[in-house]
Amino acid sequence: MSPTTPTSPILRVEQLGCERDERILFRDLAFQACAGEIWQVAGANGTGKTTLLRILAGLHGFHDGRVRWQVPGARHASAHDQILFLGHLAGLREELTAQENLRWLCALHDQPAAMIPAALSAVGLAGYDDAPVATMSAGQKRRVALARLWLPGKAVWILDEPFTAIDATGVEMIEQRLRKQAAAGTLVIYTSHHRLATDTRQIHLGGQGA
Numbered sequence: 001m002s003p004t005t006p007t008s009p010i011l012r013v014e015q016l017g018c019e020r021d022e023r024i025l026f027r028d029l030a031f032q033a034c035a036g037e038i039w040q041v042a043g044a045n046g047t048g049k050t051t052l053l054r055i056l057a058g059l060h061g062f063h064d065g066r067v068r069w070q071v072p073g074a075r076h077a078s079a080h081d082q083i084l085f086l087g088h089l090a091g092l093r094e095e096l097t098a099q100e101n102l103r104w105l106c107a108l109h110d111q112p113a114a115m116i117p118a119a120l121s122a123v124g125l126a127g128y129d130d131a132p133v134a135t136m137s138a139g140q141k142r143r144v145a146l147a148r149l150w151l152p153g154k155a156v157w158i159l160d161e162p163f164t165a166i167d168a169t170g171v172e173m174i175e176q177r178l179r180k181q182a183a184a185g186t187l188v189i190y191t192s193h194h195r196l197a198t199d200t201r202q203i204h205l206g207g208q209g210a
């Protein structure tokens with residue numbers, strides 16, 4: 001749920017455009033997003049959803065226009081230190097355990113590791129702390145990556161297809177988590193073909209389809 005009091009935008013996107021392989025994915029994209037909002041980037045396959053999320057996260061620099069972050073407490077103008085980015089792949093090292101993967105990611109992205117066991121429990125993986133990721137199913141691997149949503153410390157979540165490989169119960173669990181975190185002030189931007197049963201804003205890419 002969005003806050004009821006108006007807040008200043010923490011993200012301003014102006015005249016954003018991107019093309020790949022001489023094909024325009026989007027152009028003149030403009031929007032402003034505030035803390036506590038949930039934004040869905042929608043569109044058919046290949047319309048540029050992942051590309052847009054990577055631009056917002058500062059991971060893809062080949063674009064026109066401007067992306068301006070003003071996140072309270074951010075140490076850099078890019079707000080990099082305040083963004084939790086989860087890509088469409090689980091991004092885990094197969095030879096490491098669930099806990100080792102999360103410890104490594106926490107160290108890399110400045111998130112507290114103390115809550116890792118509780119986070120694994122929250123995503124239904126209690127008792128899997130020491131299981132090598134290579135021995136897990138696709139949905140369990142995705143849950144390990146999603147456990148980072150239960151670790152504090154980031155003001156912005158950018159999530160690429162967070163529901164991939166997740167069962168119906170898990171989808172409901174993640175939906176609840178996104179709603180709760182947004183209500184606490186986090187800006188959530190996600191791509192999915194799944195629309196949340198809550199008040200979300202939408203950016204639709206590729207009006208003509210893929």
Ligand SMILES: Nc1ncnc2c1ncn2[C@@H]1O[C@H](COP(=O)(O)OP(=O)(O)OP(=O)(O)O)[C@@H](O)[C@H]1O
Nearest residue numbers: 020021023025043044045046047048049050051052
């Ligand atoms: N590494 C790359 N190099 C060149 N072109 C790429 C690369 N990755 C993606 N593209 C192209 O950019 C376009 C947009 O890709 P993107 O992954 O952003 O789309 P998407 O909307 O997220 O797709 P999907 O719903 O299938 O995940 C596609 O046409 C794709 O071919």
